[in-house]
Amino acid sequence: MAFDRRSLLKGMAGASAAAVASASPVKAARERKTVPEDARGMLYDTTLCIGCKACVRACKEANNLPADTSTPGMENFDAPTDLNEYTKNIIKLYREGDRRSYVKRQCMQCVDPACVGACMIGAFRKEKYGVITWDKDRCIGCRYCQMACPFNIPKFEWSSINPDIVKCEYCRQREGDKQWEPACCEVCPREAVIAGTYEELLTEARRRLETYPDRYEPKIYGEKDLGGTQVLYLSHVPFEKLGFEFDSEEPVPELQQTIQHGVYQGFIAPAALYAMLGVVMWRNRKKSGLPEEGGEA
Amino acid sequence: MSSQAQPLGGPALGKVSKWILWLGIVGVVLILWRFGVGLGRSTGLNDGYPWGLWIAFDVVTGTALGCGGFAMALLVYIFNKGKYHPLVRPAILTSALGYSLAGLAIAIDVGKPWFIWRIPLGGFPDMGKYNWNSALLEVALCVMAYVIVLWIELSPAFFEKWKDSPKEGLANFSKKAYGIVNKLLIWIIALGVLLPTMHQSSLGSLMLLSGPRLHGLWNTPLLPLLFLMSCIVMGYAVVVMEAALSSRFFGRPSHKTMLADIGKVAAYISWAYLVIRFVELALRGRLGLMFQFNVYSLMFWIEIVCFAVPAVMLMSAQKRQDLGHLFRAAMLLIVAGTLYRFDTYLVAFMPGENFSYFPTVPEMFVTIGIVAIEILLYVALVTVFPILAGRPTTAEAH
Ligand code: SF4
Numbered sequence: 053m054a055f056d057r058r059s060l061l062k063g064m065a066g067a068s069a070a071a072v073a074s075a076s077p078v079k080a081a082r083e084r085k086t087v088p089e090d091a092r093g094m095l096y097d098t099t100l101c102i103g104c105k106a107c108v109r110a111c112k113e114a115n116n117l118p119a120d121t122s123t124p125g126m127e128n129f130d131a132p133t134d135l136n137e138y139t140k141n142i143i144k145l146y147r148e149g150d151r152r153s154y155v156k157r158q159c160m161q162c163v164d165p166a167c168v169g170a171c172m173i174g175a176f177r178k179e180k181y182g183v184i185t186w187d188k189d190r191c192i193g194c195r196y197c198q199m200a201c202p203f204n205i206p207k208f209e210w211s212s213i214n215p216d217i218v219k220c221e222y223c224r225q226r227e228g229d230k231q232w233e234p235a236c237c238e239v240c241p242r243e244a245v246i247a248g249t250y251e252e253l254l255t256e257a258r259r260r261l262e263t264y265p266d267r268y269e270p271k272i273y274g275e276k277d278l279g280g281t282q283v284l285y286l287s288h289v290p291f292e293k294l295g296f297e298f299d300s301e302e303p304v305p306e307l308q309q310t311i312q313h314g315v316y317q318g319f320i321a322p323a324a325l326y327a328m329l330g331v332v333m334w335r336n337r338k339k340s341g342l343p344e345e346g347g348e349a
Numbered sequence: 350m351s352s353q354a355q356p357l358g359g360p361a362l363g364k365v366s367k368w369i370l371w372l373g374i375v376g377v378v379l380i381l382w383r384f385g386v387g388l389g390r391s392t393g394l395n396d397g398y399p400w401g402l403w404i405a406f407d408v409v410t411g412t413a414l415g416c417g418g419f420a421m422a423l424l425v426y427i428f429n430k431g432k433y434h435p436l437v438r439p440a441i442l443t444s445a446l447g448y449s450l451a452g453l454a455i456a457i458d459v460g461k462p463w464f465i466w467r468i469p470l471g472g473f474p475d476m477g478k479y480n481w482n483s484a485l486l487e488v489a490l491c492v493m494a495y496v497i498v499l500w501i502e503l504s505p506a507f508f509e510k511w512k513d514s515p516k517e518g519l520a521n522f523s524k525k526a527y528g529i530v531n532k533l534l535i536w537i538i539a540l541g542v543l544l545p546t547m548h549q550s551s552l553g554s555l556m557l558l559s560g561p562r563l564h565g566l567w568n569t570p571l572l573p574l575l576f577l578m579s580c581i582v583m584g585y586a587v588v589v590m591e592a593a594l595s596s597r598f599f600g601r602p603s604h605k606t607m608l609a610d611i612g613k614v615a616a617y618i619s620w621a622y623l624v625i626r627f628v629e630l631a632l633r634g635r636l637g638l639m640f641q642f643n644v645y646s647l648m649f650w651i652e653i654v655c656f657a658v659p660a661v662m663l664m665s666a667q668k669r670q671d672l673g674h675l676f677r678a679a680m681l682l683i684v685a686g687t688l689y690r691f692d693t694y695l696v697a698f699m700p701g702e703n704f705s706y707f708p709t710v711p712e713m714f715v716t717i718g719i720v721a722i723e724i725l726l727y728v729a730l731v732t733v734f735p736i737l738a739g740r741p742t743t744a745e746a747h
Pocket residue numbers: 158159160161162165166167168184200201202203204205206219
C-alpha cells in the first residue's frame with residue numbers, strides 16, 4: 053500500500069482534530085470571579101511604613117515559625133532575605149537614589165487564585181472570608197502552586213525530608229479569637245498595614261487617594277490586577293519598583309481553564325474521540341482482514 | 350502475518366556494557382540519598398525554580414520520548430497502515446519503559462511521594478475532591494492509567510514466551526490471558542491513543558498557569574497543540590532511532606522503507622508545527638521578540654533550526670532511503686523536541702532576577718541513572734522476550 057499524500061493528510065487531519073479542538077480557546081466558557089461577599093483583606097500603605105519589621109516578628113510568633121539564620125554573616129539573627137520556608141511575611145526595601153520605599157509581602161489572597169487552580173486535589177482552597185488556605189493532608193509536594201502563583205508566595209520546606217508548603221493564610225488559626233485580626237496588622241505601630249473587610253479597606257484606600265492625590269501613585273494595587281486581590285496596596289513609588297510587575301487585569305487561571313473547560317466539558321470530547329478511535333480501528337481490522345494480532349500494537 | 354518477533358536470546362544483561370550498569374547503580378544510590386537529605390540539599394531547586402531537570406527532562410521530555418508507542422499506534426491501527434507492524438512492539442516497549450521511569454522520576458521529585466496514592470482517590474480520608482481545573486491532575490491520572498495501558502499492550506510479548514513455559518500454571522494462564530488481551534486489544538489501543546493525546550497536550554496547557562512569568566516566545570494559548578504535535582514528531586524520531594540502533598547492535602532488520610515513510614510523516618508534522626508557531630507569533634505581534642539577541646531569542650532560534658533542518662532533510666524521497674541520513678534527522682528532531690520542552694519549562698520561566706537554577710551533579714546523575722536503568726531494562730527485555738522483529742539478517746544491517 054503506497055503511502056500517498058492524500059492518506060497522509062487525512063491521517064494528520066484526524067490525528068490533530070482533537071488537538072485543534074483543544075487549542076482553539078472556547079471563549080466565554082469561564083466567567084470572571086468577583087470578590088466574595090464576606091471577603092476580608094489588608095491594606096498596606098508604603099507612606100506609613102517605617103520598616104520596623106514588628107509585623108515580621110509578630111507573624112513568626114503567631115505562626116510558630118523558627119528563626120531564619122541562614123543568611124550568610126547573620127547567623128545569630130533571624131534575618132530572612134525573602135519569603136521562605138521559615139517566613140510568611142517580609143518587609144523589603146526598595147532604594148534608588150534618594151527614593152526609597154518599604155514593601156510588605158505576604159499572600160495576596162487573590163480573588164481568582166492561580167495556586168488554587170493548580171493544586172491537584174485541592175490542598176489550596178479559597179475558604180471563608182476569601183482566605184486562601186493550605187491543607188497539609190491534601191498536598192503531595194508537587195510545587196505546581198509555586199510555578200503558578202504570580203506573586204511568588206508559596207514556599208517549600210526545602211530542608212525537610214517531609215516537606216510542607218509555607219504560606220500566609222491570613223492567620224486563620226486565630227479565627228476563633230474575639231477580635232480576629234492577623235498578627236501583622238495587630239502589631240503595626242503606624243497602622244501601615246490594617247485589616248478589615250474588603251469593602252472597608254477599599255473605601256479607605258479610595259479616601260486616601262482622593263484626600264492626598266499628590267502623595268500616592270494614582271492606583272490601588274490589587275483592586276483589579278490579575279483579577280483582583282484582597283490585599284490592597286497604596287504606594288508613593290511606581291508599583292513595578294516594588295515587585296508588582298504585571299500590568300494585566302486578566303486572572304492567571306483564566307486562559308488555561310477556558311481551554312481546559314472547552315475540551316473537557318462534561319468529558320464529551322474525550323469520550324467521543326475514544327469511541328471514534330475504537331470504531332475506526334474495528335472497521336480497519338475487518339476491512340483489511342488483519343488477523344487478530346496479539347501484542348503487535 | 351502472525352508475530353514474527355523473536356527474543357535475542359542469551360543472558361539477560363549479557364549485551365550491556367558494565368558502564369551502564371554502574372551508572373544505574375549510582376543513580377539508585379543517589380535517589381536513596383535524596384530521600385535521606387531532602388530536596389534542598391540534593392538538588393539545585395529553590396523557591397524561584399521549584400521545577401528543574403527532573404521535571405523538564407525525566408518527566409516532560411521522557412514521556413514525549415516515550416510517545417513512540419502512541420505515534421505508531423496512530424499510524425498502524427487508525428490509519429490502517431498494517432505494514433508497520435514489526436516496528437510497533439519495540440516502540441511500545443520504549444514507551445512503557447519511558448513512562449514507567451517518568452513515573453519514578455515524579456516520585457523522586459515530589460516532596461511527599463508516599464501520598465501519591467491520594468491523587469487517584471481525590472484525597473484521603475476526604476475522598477473524591479478532585480480539582481478538575483488542574484492540568485496537572487489530568488496529567489497525573491492519565492499518566493498513571495497510560496502506564497498500565499502500555500504494559501497491557503506489551504503483555505502479549507510476555508504471554509507468547511510464557512505459554513511455552515514448562516510451568517504448567519504459567520503456561521495456562523498465559524494462553525488464557527493472551528486470548529483476553531487479544532479480544533480487547535482494539536479498545537486498549539484506542540486508550541493508548543486517547544490518553545497520550547490528553548496528557549501530552551495538557552503538559553502544554555500546564556505551563557499556561559505560569560503565563561505572566563513565561564517569556565512571550567513560548568507563552569501561547571496554542572501550547573497544548575504544539576506540545577502534542579512535537580511529542581508525535583519525537584515519537585516517530587525515537588522509533589527511527591531505535592530501529593537504526595537495534596539493526597546496528599543486534600543485527601536486526603532495519604525496515605528501511607517503513608522508516609522512510611515514518612520519516613516523511615515526521616517531516617510533515619514538523620513543518621506544520623513550524624508554520625503554526627510562526628503564524629501564531631506573527632498574529633500576536635511578537636515577531637520582534639525573535640530579534641532581541643538575548644538568551645531567549647538565541648534559544649528560540651536553536652530550537653527552530655533543530656526542527657527545520659531535519660524537516661528539510663526528510664523531504665527528499667531519495668535520501669530517506671539512507672538509514673544514516675534518517676538516523677541523523679531523527680536525532681535532530683529529538684534534540685528539537687527536547688529543547689522545546691526545556692525552554693518552555695525552564696528557560697522561558699522567569700521567576701525574577703533573584704533566582705537562578707542549575708542542576709547539581711547528583712541531580713544530573715539521578716537523571717543519567719534513570720536513563721541507564723531504562724537501557725538496561727530494554728536490553729534485558731528484548732533479550733528474553735519476543736519483541737524485536739524478524740530473524741537476524743546481515744544484508745540489511747547498517
Ligand atoms: S498570592 Fe499566590 S499564593 Fe496567595 S492566593 Fe494569590 S496565587 Fe495563591
